[in-house]
Amino acid sequence: MSNKKNTAFIIVQDNEDARPIIEAIEQDNDGVIVQYQPGMVRMERAGSLIVKRETVEELIGREWDIQEMHLVLISIAGNVDEDDDKFELSWN
Amino acid sequence: MAAKRLNLRKRYELLTRGMGWETTYQKMDDVFPYDTFEGIKITDWDKWEDPFRLTMDSYWKFQAEKEKKLYAIIDSFAQNNGQTNLSDASYLSAIKLFLTGVTPLEYGAHQGFAHLGRHFRGEGARVACQMQAIDELRHAQTQIHTISHYNKHFNGLHDPFYQFDRVWYLSVPKSFIEDAQSAGPFEFITSISFAFEYVLTNLLFVPFMSGAAYNGDMATTTFGFSAQSDESRHMTLGLEIIKFMLEQHEDNLPIIQGWIDKHFWRAYRLLALVSAMQDYMLTNSPMSWKEAWEVYFVENGGALFEDLGRYGLKMPKYHELATAESEHLSHQVWSVFCLLGNATGFHAFLPTEEKMDWLSEKYPDTFDKYYRPRFEYWAKQKAEGTFEYIKGLPQLCQVCQIPMIFTEVESDPMQLSFRDTKHNGDRYHFCSDGCKDIFENEPEKYTQAWLPVHQIFQGNCGGPTLEEVLEWYKFAPEDVSDYIGSQDHQRWQEWKGKDKDTPAKTEANG
Ligand SMILES: [Fe+2]
Ligand SMILES: [Fe+2]
Ligand SMILES: [Zn+2]
Numbered sequence: 239m240s241n242k243k244n245t246a247f248i249i250v251q252d253n254e255d256a257r258p259i260i261e262a263i264e265q266d267n268d269g270v271i272v273q274y275q276p277g278m279v280r281m282e283r284a285g286s287l288i289v290k291r292e293t294v295e296e297l298i299g300r301e302w303d304i305q306e307m308h309l310v311l312i313s314i315a316g317n318v319d320e321d322d323d324k325f326e327l328s329w330n
Numbered sequence: 331m332a333a334k335r336l337n338l339r340k341r342y343e344l345l346t347r348g349m350g351w352e353t354t355y356q357k358m359d360d361v362f363p364y365d366t367f368e369g370i371k372i373t374d375w376d377k378w379e380d381p382f383r384l385t386m387d388s389y390w391k392f393q394a395e396k397e398k399k400l401y402a403i404i405d406s407f408a409q410n411n412g413q414t415n416l417s418d419a420s421y422l423s424a425i426k427l428f429l430t431g432v433t434p435l436e437y438g439a440h441q442g443f444a445h446l447g448r449h450f451r452g453e454g455a456r457v458a459c460q461m462q463a464i465d466e467l468r469h470a471q472t473q474i475h476t477i478s479h480y481n482k483h484f485n486g487l488h489d490p491f492y493q494f495d496r497v498w499y500l501s502v503p504k505s506f507i508e509d510a511q512s513a514g515p516f517e518f519i520t521s522i523s524f525a526f527e528y529v530l531t532n533l534l535f536v537p538f539m540s541g542a543a544y545n546g547d548m549a550t551t552t553f554g555f556s557a558q559s560d561e562s563r564h565m566t567l568g569l570e571i572i573k574f575m576l577e578q579h580e581d582n583l584p585i586i587q588g589w590i591d592k593h594f595w596r597a598y599r600l601l602a603l604v605s606a607m608q609d610y611m612l613t614n615s616p617m618s619w620k621e622a623w624e625v626y627f628v629e630n631g632g633a634l635f636e637d638l639g640r641y642g643l644k645m646p647k648y649h650e651l652a653t654a655e656s657e658h659l660s661h662q663v664w665s666v667f668c669l670l671g672n673a674t675g676f677h678a679f680l681p682t683e684e685k686m687d688w689l690s691e692k693y694p695d696t697f698d699k700y701y702r703p704r705f706e707y708w709a710k711q712k713a714e715g716t717f718e719y720i721k722g723l724p725q726l727c728q729v730c731q732i733p734m735i736f737t738e739v740e741s742d743p744m745q746l747s748f749r750d751t752k753h754n755g756d757r758y759h760f761c762s763d764g765c766k767d768i769f770e771n772e773p774e775k776y777t778q779a780w781l782p783v784h785q786i787f788q789g790n791c792g793g794p795t796l797e798e799v800l801e802w803y804k805f806a807p808e809d810v811s812d813y814i815g816s817q818d819h820q821r822w823q824e825w826k827g828k829d830k831d832t833p834a835k836t837e838a839n840g
Contacts, residue, residue, distance in 0.1 A: 243632070243633065243636070244633045244636065244637070245629055245630065245633055246633075247630070249536065251555050251559075275540050275616060275617075276540045276541070276543040276544040276616050277539060277540050277542075277543030277544075277551050277555065278536070278539075278540055278543075278555070303388075304338075305382075305384065305388055305392065306392075308384075308392050308559055308562070308563070309392060309395055309396060309399075309559065310559065311558075311559050311562045312535075312536065312539075312555055312558045312559065312561075312562070313532050313535075313536055313558060313561065313562060313565070314562045314565065314566070315630050315633065315634070316633075317381070317569065317637070318381040318382065318566050318569075319381060320338070320381055320382055320383060321337070321338050321339060321383075322337050322338045329633050329634075329636070329637045330637050330640065
């Protein structure tokens, strides 16, 4: 049995469009675990995970709509809180 | 200068609030006749909010983008004869089961959400359901388009929707979706969006699509991930609707708990087919069913229900049994397909030595002890020419419609699990306490089940012989039986420049 408790995760496609999102998640989430699996990348962290628009924009050098993330999302776990600046997943 | 763009919250609010109205020519209860009889009490529909706050204009923009990407890949896949890059043509059995068993589910989900998109009283919930109705139609269509390329080269992919309504093992997914569709709107959304999509869908799509990538099937990987990108939205809808119902009225809790118990077990039994796909039908499996169950149910579901505990919601009934069964499930299901392989629309095949070694490694407590010996025994029989398919028809569970193949994994894994109950003088049979409970809560519903085996015996399926039933299923002789020696196998050997009498290619598992 697993003893991992309140893991929030986000899984994205393993492609060019997703790369800056993966990098931004690595920068903004201390202790995030990144696993590469065939075709996809899974990032998980205890409690919560955040994607910040600003970080992605810095990495790609252009304006980025947080909802562009929908193009590469595969799955998520956690309660969603999204606005213009961030996409956040968390367990209470 | 264009006016400053409104922020996400504001745009979403404008799209979903104030679009509905209190009707005056007709009573509201006549306009929305279905959303009260289940007993769910809603005091304020405006409290319902979609956390993605997706507006129609962005919805169309992003969906169009997804489609463009998908079709570009499908085109290049076809132009480059992508089918020749598969790990092995036996892998296509998984795709055949997917097209006949899962694609019609997508279409059923489309119908269900279109119904909800009309019949929920709250306009925010209606908008979310309308988007999902379109998504699910897109999933069915893109799966058919993508897999149609394989249909040019391989057997068994010619008539999925016709077969969905008739074939013995396809009545498992059919009865699942029709159970939800024939319920009220709140139960439907609890079943599909929460129990299936939130709690269990990762077990279908994530390892399976990753499995497609692992087996060189770029077409399936692409449609799978394209569909799955909508799924995050669907899962969120599932979680939000549960929280919304629980917050609206305390009387809703026992009703919702009952639905979650029921539809968790229904969806889990349906996924028994997926466990076999994952462990046996994929030439190379990226993760075992047991591993996927551990990550996506035990861990993820555990976090989910701990979070929902604040509303008084508990883990679904019999979840411990499902976890105990994860050591056995795929082996028991695949054994049955091997024994009834002359009546399946895909090719069944015994696991190769490499596959069995992988299974021993993934299932150290059960595979060698219980299952390897039977596969080796059948392999020996096949080599000696004495192997015979089962001639009789199996007893089906009245609820999940799977043959009675599951065992008492917690006490004696070699003892079949049988349950039964009497209703109006007739005896009904079940594979588990989970299915028996479901029946006993709504016997009037499940006594009407269309059980394929009963229907064959009643003379409703083409005739009394196997040949007649298969013809009625539109299974041609080349669609059924062993992979080795099949037309698919021969074609594959020709492409790969191999003697068609040599055994199937066995890739070492990564
Ligand atoms: Fe779907
Ligand atoms: Fe869906
Ligand atoms: Zn059952």
